[in-house]
Amino acid sequence: MNVSAARAEANRRNSQKSTGPKTVEGKERSCQNSRKHGLTGQGLVLSEHDQAEVDRRDQALQSELAPSTVLGAILVRQLAMLSVRIERGSRQEFAAVAEQIRHADERFDQDRADRAEVEFAGLADDPRRTVARLRKTTEGIDLLITAWHDLRSDLTRTKHPIWTPAHFTRLGNLLGLPGEKLARTRLDAISKAAWGFLAELEPEERTSMESEARKAWARNHLIERIDAALKDLEDERATLDTSAIALDRAEARDRALFDPSKAATLARRYESESRRCFFRTLHEFRQVEADSVDSADSAEEPCATESDGPVASFRETRPGPSDGDRLRQAEPPQAAQPKPVVADREGSRAGKQANQARQVGVAAG
Secondary structure, eight states: OOOOHHHHHHHHHHHTTOOOOOSHHHHHHHTTTTOSSOOSGGGOSOOHHHHHHHHHHHHHHHHHHOOSSHHHHHHHHHHHHHHHHHHHHHHHHHHHHHHHHHTHHHHHHHHHHHHHHHHHHTTTTSHHHHHHHHTTSHHHHHHHHHHHHHHHHHHTOSSSOOOOHHHHHHHHHHTTOOGGGGTTSHHHHHHHHHHTOOTTSOHHHHHSSOHHHHHHHHHHHHHHHHHHHHHHHHHHHHHSOOHHHHHHHHTHHHHTTSOOSHHHHHHHHHHHHHHHHHHHHHHHHHHHHHHHHHHHHHHHSOOOOGGGOOOOOOOOOOOOOOHHHHHHHHSOOOOOOOOOOOOOTTOOHHHHHHHHHHHHHHHHO
16 A cells, blocks of 8 residues: 555654653553552562562561572562562452442442343344333333333424334334334324324324324324323332342342452452462472571581591401301201102003102112
8 A cells, every 4th residue: 555755754753742651760650551450460560569568578578587598588589579469469359348348239229220221222122022121120110211201202392393203113112012013003193193194094083183283183192102101100110029129239238248250350369379379489488498508517517537437348248157057068968859750640550650669669778
């Protein structure tokens, strides 16, 4: 896409108007723009108050824990930062819950009103079901009453009463009917008469009055229909059981003790993670300090020398024969016992006789 020289020059001038902060102070302020709670980011983004508290705790912990290594001092600094994040997370949660409790009643009413508004916004999409749901709550009935009054006020203007096809469609929706359901009905004929179209009126109605009088007559009929709908809604509102609503409002403060929102859930998760990191860092610090002490002790332990005494040799020596071994060597060797001939599987008589003869010879010898 070709850009004209004038456009390019204008873009160049506009780019010079906002190029971000240039000073160190401005950059430090801008890095806080997206900070919501400061519980993430490994502590890199801290408010001035939190930073001062981290420094104060770092000095106190360095004095209390007295790390003997540079790594131990770094871990102590991490402990100071994590302790601030843990307490800040708790304070934020308590403050949020307290604020919810203070405004629980008005939020309860506002939530009911908002739900009714959302329901009313879909009136044209499904008039029958929407009207039925709205008539079950005081907030829904109030919205319907307000909509009927808006139609009536346009019809009853002193000068230039207003009644358009959009008004007629809204009237049908408030009755729980889509626009096509009202076509060719008595209400449709009267509505058209208010515009000056007389074709759908009865013959005597078309000829008995002049044009302006006939329009006024049609508007009066529409006003009567609107007044009937308003009375019906007001009667129904008076019959609604508001005791359950009052009980729900009274319990709103108890429900406000816990915040199930996504932001509150994340804040609790960050606080728990900070707590786990704190104790893990404390364990690492203790391990580092213990390893440092062991290394110092092993470095101070003296090595063995020849003057300290004879050093045991690792050469393996062979022990001499014992008395039992010498006695066994002096005994004459015994004659070997002949092995018996194993008979075959059929148990032949010749094999058995040969075995017996050998046994007799051994006994005689």
